[in-house]
Amino acid sequence: MKIAVDAMGGDHAPKEIVLGVMQAVAQYKDIEILLFGDETKINEYLTDKTRVKIIHTDEKIESDDEPVRAVKRKKKASMVLAAQAVKDGEADACISAGNTGALMSTGLFVIGRIKGIDRPALAPTLPTVTGKGFVMLDLGANAEAKPEHLLQFGLMGSVYAEKVRKIDRPRVALLNIGTEETKGNDLTKKAFELMKNQDAYEFIGNIEARDLLMDVADVVVTDGFTGNMVLKSIEGTGAAFLSMLKMSLLNGFKNKVAASFLKKDLMALKAKMDYSEYGGACLFGVQAPVVKAHGSSNANGIFTTIRQVREMVEKQVVETIIAEVDKVKVGGTEAND
């Protein structure tokens, strides 16, 4: 299979992208990588060209570019060309660690939406205290959502959790402000009804944000605005907690000594909350796997994301979503344009 990689996106591009690519081709003999970006800079790090092809371009999308405009104007940007290669059938999937909004626009405008899916959704896998993790969507691809969008998100998350995360009958839950069926705003109340009345996936009802990290569901569905808020709350609280813990541990000689004994376990705790091990965030709802690697990805993060995308292609995640989307079709949606 062929995977298109944007060599110029992310905080440590192109170095860590290229190193991650070399790690992946060495490990997986069935993949070829198309690397899009500045050939000279890429060649500084690309010491082995086995199954790696460089497609040179000078243009790239910056992290602070306005997404939609950037995608429309920078037609030769490394990210856009990577998506174009997928569209043209030259690659099976694409990866970027660059501008998230631009990657979503690229996926939508260049590769195109799956018929029957009204809105794409951005879906990272987040950590749980058990180490199992869960898929959450949408985490910000759309600021507004309708009930049928959430219904469709459930299907996409479930297919991914089953095929790639190898979870049998994934538990799909709706994020809400209470667990009772009658709780929530208009959106969640209507979405609950739709999700309850389908049988394409295993809907287990509402869950509350407080229980997210406690392994209560394998797939958690929410609108992009709420999802973004919740993800950032979790990240912010984790960061605040770690910074306070660090201050405590460095507070005086006695604490420093005690902390040195705990160092290994505390690092393990920090690692447990670092979800880059689960790979990047998938853009579900487009006609090929498109995955956003974390902006701060190092070589290992890129390797992990390539491994994830390889699984998505091999297990036919997109094909399965296309095949099953009719099962959750709701009358009166704008689905079939």
Next chain:
Amino acid sequence: MKIAVDAMGGDHAPKEIVLGVMQAVAQYKDIEILLFGDETKINEYLTDKTRVKIIHTDEKIESDDEPVRAVKRKKKASMVLAAQAVKDGEADACISAGNTGALMSTGLFVIGRIKGIDRPALAPTLPTVTGKGFVMLDLGANAEAKPEHLLQFGLMGSVYAEKVRKIDRPRVALLNIGTEETKGNDLTKKAFELMKNQDAYEFIGNIEARDLLMDVADVVVTDGFTGNMVLKSIEGTGAAFLSMLKMSLLNGFKNKVAASFLKKDLMALKAKMDYSEYGGACLFGVQAPVVKAHGSSNANGIFTTIRQVREMVEKQVVETIIAEVDKVKVGGTEAND
């Protein structure tokens, strides 16, 4: 001043409520307490009746009662009678550690809304890493909100932060999925416009959920659905983190010894994240101070909440909101019924 207290609400009622009341009357000579509930049970703990009057009732609202129905049916419930005393001018404010939804309904139906405020808002003070804390509203009084509601929330939070938390020109921020003015959903985009164009309080723009605990604002405004999600995400992440930390610290003899050295500092860290020190959650928008003490409040939590309510009465928080509400009036709202 007179403060009406629901003796029967909360996990440790009436014992901890009564003990907290005695602590408060001993400390503040200018307050009288009206205690609503089961006289026999209250008398088990009430060893000093100085400036404390019991109003007996057998009825109470349970934590799992459906709020609106309970308030309508249980007209003699301790919580409802406490609010009625405020309505009748027999008390200046009321407090309960019971059913949050029922207290909001009681405040709204019994005490009544301030003219010009369309929706009440529930507002706890949350912790920051600096220990300063911030007021956040709405945390769940309404699942749906309009832009003008958020505009009004800003005023109420600002008055409280200035009068009770003694912050000069409190920084009022809008919780959003990005800091740029153009970010967000319809609600936050329109609310941003309204908040930017008023001068009743100091609007500092959008803040992201990730920065909430970093002391970036004194008042944070959001709709009740999002606020509830964010609060529970913060609580859930904090709890998950503490539980993982505890497991690490008890992992083997060496860690247990090291942990014992750190115990005091780790307890301090936990205390820092415990926001009951800031008092209860205020129900803003009703015609007298109504405060929800934490359900698990001990005597000290009740004492803290009484101290907070005393400040609210003394500093005329509600009167100030009433006097200033016209400053944020928006044409075409349902404000003036």
